Amino acid sequence: MTKAGTTIVRRTRLSRDERRELFLDIAARIVVEHGVEALTMEGLAAEAGVSKALGYRYFTNRDDLLAALFERETRRYDQRIDERTSGLSSFDDRIRAMLETYLDTVTERGNVLTILMQARLGGGAFEQRRRERNRYVEDYFAALIHEEFGVPVPTALVASSVFLTGTLGLITAWLDRGLPRDEVTATFVELCSASLRGLASR
Template identity: 35%
Template sequence: MASKARKTRTRLDPAERRKLILDHAAEMVGRDGVAAISMESIGQAAGVSKSLVYNYFPNLNELLSELLERELRMLRREQSKAAQGADTFEGLVRGITHAYIKYIDERGLIIDRLQAEPSVSAVHDPTEYGRDAAVDYLADIIGKHFDLPPDIAQAAIDISFGLPASAGMYLLRDKSRHSMSWQQVEDITVTMIVGAIMALKDDYVLNRQSLRAD
């Protein structure tokens, strides 16, 4: 009688196993939402026992918090690459906007859903991770490019910072109500941001001229 072949479990490096668990958790959050998942269901999806999941994460909140941080870090890395590769202001805005909308299109509402959970994150804005450094960086660029004082440049960037995120959410949430492509949504968002800052520049110049005339 032929002997039965034994099943062998693939041994993964702990870092790879941790990544695998997070990858499956991300897929489940994007597909089913946070309320639908548990340590057991994540383990089943990853092909490991619930106890092994607990070996890597003490509880579900810790697992989801680490997943949120990973997703935000991934997004910020792509936006940083886009910013560094831009050679015009519009190119800078388009690159950052494209990175966010592309993330939403490929990954879904993972960040949005995780940040809607108070137990997972105290931050409820997907633009918050690394926001201060990003705002300072962009404000310095537009301040020099448009000859705007630092406080105005800072306010302009801080206020407009959430537009790419809103565009991404619109693209996913309202697909049943519109036929716009991600490219059309990206174009609208870039036009809004660039147009608003150019109008701000014009207002600043006019106000400065008015003060000089007085």
């Protein structure tokens, strides 16, 4: 206590890992609220209340920052997906679990992952990782489609790409139009399954 009776607040020094996570949290908030284009090293430092030089101790540049944020968000999402789909075998159950996990993530963390997945910023580490991620997800869903419905791989890849793009419409229906989450999820799963059965019967 001070002589005046007020409490002295001691600032806790953050570890390097904690500071890095704080920077990434701030970067995620900027991306959700203002878009990828608004994220700069200067803006990050200002939001964090630190010097610009401190940010460069953790990230080489804006591209490195975006790549690190993208890796963190996809890693967290994948961990949740693994937990949610453990023990599920049918296509419908797996797709529903993935969608629910995705919507949970949007609810809790904002739409940062979707924004990053859609961003196209030319060359650099972020763009390379974004493209690699999109290719990985498309291949993953195509493998599920091929295994469950017997659809040829080239056709399954087209269907996978279309369905993944369709998740953007799902987000719009849920967030922007305010449609019930259960209805949005059920409709999307039914559309996927019905169309894939049609492809399988060709």
